[in-house]
Amino acid sequence: MDGILPDADAARATAALDASKAAFTELLAAVPGATIHERPGVRWVDTGLPDGVFNGPSRVGAEGFAGSVAVVRAHFGARGVPFHWETGLRPEPPDAARVLTGHGLRHVEDEPGMWLDLTRPRPAPPAVADLAIRPVTDRDGVRDWVSVWGCGAPAEVTEPWYRAYSALPYGPDGSLRMFVGRLGGRPAATAYLFLAAGVAAVHYVVTRPDHRRLGLGTALTARVLDEAAAAGYRVAVLTASPSGIGIYRRFGFEECCLVSTYEWGPPPG
Secondary structure, X not given: OOOOOOOOOHHHHHHHHHHHHHHHHHHHHXXXXXXXXXXXXXXXXXXXXXXXXXXXXXXEOOOOHHHHHHHHHHHHHHHOOOEEEEEOOOOOOOOHHHHHHHOOOXXXXXXXXXXXXXXXXXXXXXXXXXXXXXXXXXXXXXXHHXXXXXXXXXXXXXXXXXXXXXXXXXOXXXXXXXXXXXXXXXXXXXXEEEXXXXXXXXXXXXXXXXXXXXXXXXXXXXXXXXXXXXXXXXXXXXXXXXXXXXXXXXXXXXEEEEEEEEEEOOOOO
């Protein structure tokens, strides 16, 4: 349990969230065909997948921001591969947004970064009849996980996610622990836990539209937080969507930063 963050405040939680995201980006090097690139002040991963969430920087230095954006943009532009860039987690110049949009990236969203002291008591989630939460242990489980995450999205959207996650070292005893909640045997909700950089990161708490408002998101969140605490972790981090922030606040998560996401992709056709 060496390296586990013993406690946090807003500043340390922000740094830990950044480190966790960097660790996951580096993990994507496990995707077949993925490459890691490095130049002074910046390091990035290119999986080649046609979804920007799986391509982008894992490390950005405090100096030379504009140059770093230029070199990464040039790389992905030449390859015709979409990528993303997040701000708000590390020191950046005040004109970071202008630099990114000036290189053709578009602003996608702003989400609060949040953290939780896992040693404090948490409210018990309400019981959900017939809900069974199971860890993903094989590719069929990954397929179920992706189908819920996609909420009916077409195959061209979900297939890159399946290709990415089925290639990663997931499992109930590893650093990446994926879960599917089933109602009546049918996949209905998801979440995953990433144990890295000294913290437990909670991601993709998603419920199918036809099963929302039943408490599934709360139940999946409780499960991954319990898993993290049982593994010895003391601090959890995440970025909160508008639909999920109420759940996280009820568990005691506190805001520590604002994460802005920008994306670039080749023009259609």
